[in-house]
Amino acid sequence: MGRKRRRIRSRNIPFSKRKKRLSTPQLKKIYFGNKKQSKSQKCIYCGKKSTGYHVDHKNPIAKGGSNRKSNLVIACAACNSSKGDKRLPEWLRKIRSSKKSSRKTLYRKIIKHNKGKRSSIAKAIRRVRDSKNRA
Numbered sequence: 128m129g130r131k132r133r134r135i136r137s138r139n140i141p142f143s144k145r146k147k148r149l150s151t152p153q154l155k156k157i158y159f160g161n162k163k164q165s166k167s168q169k170c171i172y173c174g175k176k177s178t179g180y181h182v183d184h185k186n187p188i189a190k191g192g193s194n195r196k197s198n199l200v201i202a203c204a205a206c207n208s209s210k211g212d213k214r215l216p217e218w219l220r221k222i223r224s225s226k227k228s229s230r231k232t233l234y235r236k237i238i239k240h241n242k243g244k245r246s247s248i249a250k251a252i253r254r255v256r257d258s259k260n261r262a
Contacts, residue, residue, distance in 0.1 A: 149194055154182040158199045170203035171248060172210075173233065174240035181207040185248070190214060200248070205233060215248065219255040 149157070155164065168180040183202040186192035189212040202210070209230065210218045219237070222230040238256055241249040 147194075148188060151182060154194070154199060157194060157196055158182055158201070160196075168201045170206055171200040172202055172206040172240070173236040175203045175205075175236075177203050179204055183207045183210065186214065187212040206237075209233065215251050216255050219252060220258075223255070 167176050167178045169176045180201050181204060183200050184192045185198050185200055192198050222234045241252045
């Protein structure tokens, strides 16, 4: 009898198959193109306006994301560092169920900022907010 094929891991892609990591200036050049960059930017997740912004990948490189402009967003340092290499729904569930008050505050800010918006990120945030499995 034939052997069962091993399942391909859907979580993390092996290091050898990941796409090339780019530096922050390279990511900013992809995101902004030839347009002039303003000094301060607004975080796509929580709405915080700051000069110390990060260019974040919506779908992380470690999980098969690309460096295309459609996969890049501007995020504040707090959102980007807490998100890490997680996808948006996974990250939101984690901060929603966290015991730390700072993470709960961040979750409330994210929900409030994306209320009534029509973007794909706002829709994903509302799906997690309205999900039945509240932890």
